[in-house]
Amino acid sequence: MNLKLWAIISAIALLGIGTTVLLQKSHKKHIATIEDFKVCVMKNLFDCNQLKDETEKKNCQSADSYLSGLNSTACSNFSTFMQQSSQDDELNFNSYFQQCFLDQSVSQKVATLSSFYFNKIYIPVYKKCLGF
Numbered sequence: 001m002n003l004k005l006w007a008i009i010s011a012i013a014l015l016g017i018g019t020t021v022l023l024q025k026s027h028k029k030h031i032a033t034i035e036d037f038k039v040c041v042m043k044n045l046f047d048c049n050q051l052k053d054e055t056e057k058k059n060c061q062s063a064d065s066y067l068s069g070l071n072s073t074a075c076s077n078f079s080t081f082m083q084q085s086s087q088d089d090e091l092n093f094n095s096y097f098q099q100c101f102l103d104q105s106v107s108q109k110v111a112t113l114s115s116f117y118f119n120k121i122y123i124p125v126y127k128k129c130l131g132f
Contacts, residue, residue: 031090031092031131032090032091032092032130033088033089033090034082034085034086034088034089034090036091037091037129038087040128041125041129044121044124044125044128044129046120046121048060048061048117049061051116056116059113059114059116060114060116060117062113062114063110063114063117063118063121063122064117064121066109066110066113067101067106067110067122067126070100070101070106072100072103074096074099074100074103075096075100075101077096077099077100078096078097078099078100091130097130098130101126102126102127107122110122
């Protein structure tokens with residue numbers, strides 16, 4: 001009887017360990033490469049000029065210009081990294097991308113400039129394409 005009980009307990013323990021390992025592997029976050037990001041951006045392309053409402057178009061363009069003109073140290077580091085990188089390099093190397101484009105103050109400014117841009121361009125491209 002003790003041998004059967006020992007075998008059952010061992011089998012249950014092994015199943016538990018195996019399940020835990022499989023769950024940890026399936027929850028691992030994908031690390032976006034520069035190529036992954038470019039492909040994702042192409043799937044989420046939107047041009048502010050496609051908007052019919054002139055005010056929203058202008059606001060959208062302001063948000064786009066704001067992001068294009070970021071010049072913090074992190075953005076400078078990201079720009080330098082991009083000039084020296086290959087397609088297979090991690091996009092968020094040393095957290096440059098995140099510190100440049102996903103900084104809380106940047107997110108708030110973009111949301112303030114254009115809610116359309118924030119929801120339809122910024123979130124899908126800058127957050128989701130990175131894997132957040």
